[in-house]
Amino acid sequence: xxxxxxxxxxxxxxxxxxxxxxxxxxxxxxxxxxxxxxxxxxxxxxxxxxxxxxxxxxxxxxxxxxxxxxxxxxxxxxxxxxxxxxxxxxxxxxxxxxxxxxxxxxxxxxxxxxxxxxxxxxxxxxxxxxxxxxxxxxxxxxxxxxxxxxxxxxxxxxxxxxxxxxxxxxxxxxxxxxxxxxxxxxxxxxxxxxxxxxxxxxxxxxxxxxxxxxxxxxxxxxxxxxxxxxxxxxxxxxxxxxxxxxxxxxxxxxxxxxxxxxxxxxxxxxxxxxxxxxxxxxxxxxxxxxxxxxxxxxxxxxxxxxxxxxxxxxxxxxxxxxxxxxxxxxxxxxxxxxxx
Amino acid sequence: xxxxxxxxxxxxxxxxxxxxxxxxxxxxxxxxxxxxxxxxxxxxxxxxxxxxxxxxxxxxxxxxxxxxxxxxxxxxxxxxxxxxxxxxxxxxxxxxxxxxxxxxxxxxxxxxxxxxxxxxxxxxxxxxxxxxxxxxxxxxxxxxxxxxxxxxxxxxxxxxxxxxxxxxxxxxxxxxxxxxxxxxxxxxxxxxxxxxxxxxxxxxxxxxxxxxxxxxxxxxxxxxxxxxxxxxxxxxxxxxxxxxxxxxxxxxxxxxxxxxxxxxxxxxxxxxxxxxxxxxxxxxxxxxxxxxxxxxxxxxxxxxxxxxxxxxxxxxxxxxxxxxxxxxxxxxxxxxxxxx
Numbered sequence: 001x002x003x004x005x006x007x008x009x010x011x012x013x014x015x016x017x018x019x020x021x022x023x024x025x026x027x028x029x030x031x032x033x034x035x036x037x038x039x040x041x042x043x044x045x046x047x048x049x050x051x052x053x054x055x056x057x058x059x060x061x062x063x064x065x066x067x068x069x070x071x072x073x074x075x076x077x078x079x080x081x082x083x084x085x086x087x088x089x090x091x092x093x094x095x096x097x098x099x100x101x102x103x104x105x106x107x108x109x110x111x112x113x114x115x116x117x118x119x120x121x122x123x124x125x126x127x128x129x130x131x132x133x134x135x136x137x138x139x140x141x142x143x144x145x146x147x148x149x150x151x152x153x154x155x156x157x158x159x160x161x162x163x164x165x166x167x168x169x170x171x172x173x174x175x176x177x178x179x180x181x182x183x184x185x186x187x188x189x190x191x192x193x194x195x196x197x198x199x200x201x202x203x204x205x206x207x208x209x210x211x212x213x214x215x216x217x218x219x220x221x222x223x224x225x226x227x228x229x230x231x232x233x234x235x236x237x238x239x240x241x242x243x244x245x246x247x248x249x250x251x252x253x254x255x256x257x258x259x260x261x262x263x264x265x266x267x268x269x270x271x272x273x274x275x276x277x278x279x280x281x282x283x284x285x286x287x288x289x290x291x292x293x294x295x296x297x298x299x300x301x302x303x304x305x306x307x308x309x310x311x312x313x314x315x316x317x318x319x320x321x322x323x324x325x326x327x328x329x330x331x332x333x334x335x336x337x338x339x340x
Numbered sequence: 341x342x343x344x345x346x347x348x349x350x351x352x353x354x355x356x357x358x359x360x361x362x363x364x365x366x367x368x369x370x371x372x373x374x375x376x377x378x379x380x381x382x383x384x385x386x387x388x389x390x391x392x393x394x395x396x397x398x399x400x401x402x403x404x405x406x407x408x409x410x411x412x413x414x415x416x417x418x419x420x421x422x423x424x425x426x427x428x429x430x431x432x433x434x435x436x437x438x439x440x441x442x443x444x445x446x447x448x449x450x451x452x453x454x455x456x457x458x459x460x461x462x463x464x465x466x467x468x469x470x471x472x473x474x475x476x477x478x479x480x481x482x483x484x485x486x487x488x489x490x491x492x493x494x495x496x497x498x499x500x501x502x503x504x505x506x507x508x509x510x511x512x513x514x515x516x517x518x519x520x521x522x523x524x525x526x527x528x529x530x531x532x533x534x535x536x537x538x539x540x541x542x543x544x545x546x547x548x549x550x551x552x553x554x555x556x557x558x559x560x561x562x563x564x565x566x567x568x569x570x571x572x573x574x575x576x577x578x579x580x581x582x583x584x585x586x587x588x589x590x591x592x593x594x595x596x597x598x599x600x601x602x603x604x605x606x607x608x609x610x611x612x613x614x615x616x617x618x619x620x621x622x623x624x625x626x627x628x629x630x631x632x633x634x635x636x637x638x639x640x641x642x643x644x645x646x647x648x649x650x651x652x653x654x655x656x657x658x659x660x661x662x663x664x665x666x667x668x669x670x671x672x673x674x675x676x677x678x679x680x
Contacts, residue, residue, distance in 0.1 A: 043500050122442055126499050137493060163387055166466070
């Protein structure tokens, strides 16, 4: 458990450095991916690149395309096909984000309609569809039916996971198994596919393809567990989203499930009122944070993430040591340790 | 112009018969398509088949998959691949419908939230994504990169058309060219692709593929023109949607553009108030219908549809006479004459 303990003393600067080291190994590939992204966002309808660019540029760390690039590198791939496929992965991810941001009627009832009331919900949905189509056009241009198979199946599983999440929302009675099933589908599936296609494009044996798929899946679960912990425990400035978003939406995540399971009757009543009935008032978020800390729920969530991280790292052992393997290992550290 | 006059005297029974005759030629294929639809709707998340079945079963006449089946038949295709591809086309269409039904914030402001307030907007979006992914899985299983290319490009163009329609909504200053560009993208593209892949699967020469593509595109434009006319001129019972839906949403369709162009200052002020400012009161829909009739806007719209229909029919001339060619020709009659 040394690796896990190590994550506890990592400073934010260490964590950022680990990510940067991993990223720098494929920095030139990533420039190509960024160029392809902009190129394929083009449309005769200017709102499409406007809206998508906003999200993709503002966007994240490109962790999913980086996984494809590093996996291909790990497998000794020397061509350029991984660029288009990594772009495809990022387009699928962005489409999912756009569709995930659709405001529900219930969301509207609680206020906070998006600023862009002119376009409302429809534009993000349609731009998401556009990106999704572009993702498939990129795969078709690549020409590998195997990659198309992996990513079209992944897309179906992601959608299933998102629907399953809708159903389990606001239900404190769901079990940890349900929760894990949801995050495996909605998050880990794309991490898994992103890694796997790196092996496919390099035409590596099934064993390596599976090892990378399992690495990606375990990493994705760790990533989502930490994300769910961060929602209750990180500075808004660092995370780029509001503290307590999940709480306000009544999303049932692992931290809540742990605190609920460990809580007394009064605490459970609190969780039911705030998350099932969405009856929330001033001080409730603070009280939720206090209960999560009291029950060790955030720490437990991150410890589980660290275990998934270790599982991911073990899957890399069949590959000989290389800068790419080291980078994929550092991504594990990053995904887990960014919680601290 | 005989063909056009002929449509004017067609009775609803004639029209229905034409469609039924065309459909009956591929009735057994269509049963297979329906079976595949149900099979591929299956998911471990029960809400998905529930929600999708509601739409697909309640659904329409399956005109798009019928086009694929008839096009393959016209090209002498004898295998069974057209079944999966026709299913794929219907899935793309249904996904588009689900996403088109997303309620905008502006839509909510005008009341009429959907009955299913538990699932809100998100479920239809995610189930649409699922169907879209399933469509690609079916194409991947088929294995034709050419078909994947045609349908992934079509999907991108459809999304672009839908976004373009959002932008031109509530703007009486758009021209007919803008309107035609939108319906060509959002409706005619899938008709075109549906027909084209029938030739692709039969491995017919480029000339036949293009003829079927052009047939489908012209038919799709005719279909949408008639749809837009029907929104102001059909019995609710027959059409299955409310009279004046487009009016209430402020959608600018060809009937309105014609009435606006031919109207006097007072009439234009009426259209601007009701469709741009969405300031609508009792009697406004009736007045709109009166203006459309006075300016001959519905008749003109349907006459243009008939001309597109004739263009579609001409594209069939390079094929020898056959029951399939006759059926595709009767579909033209159906698409145009259902306006009466």
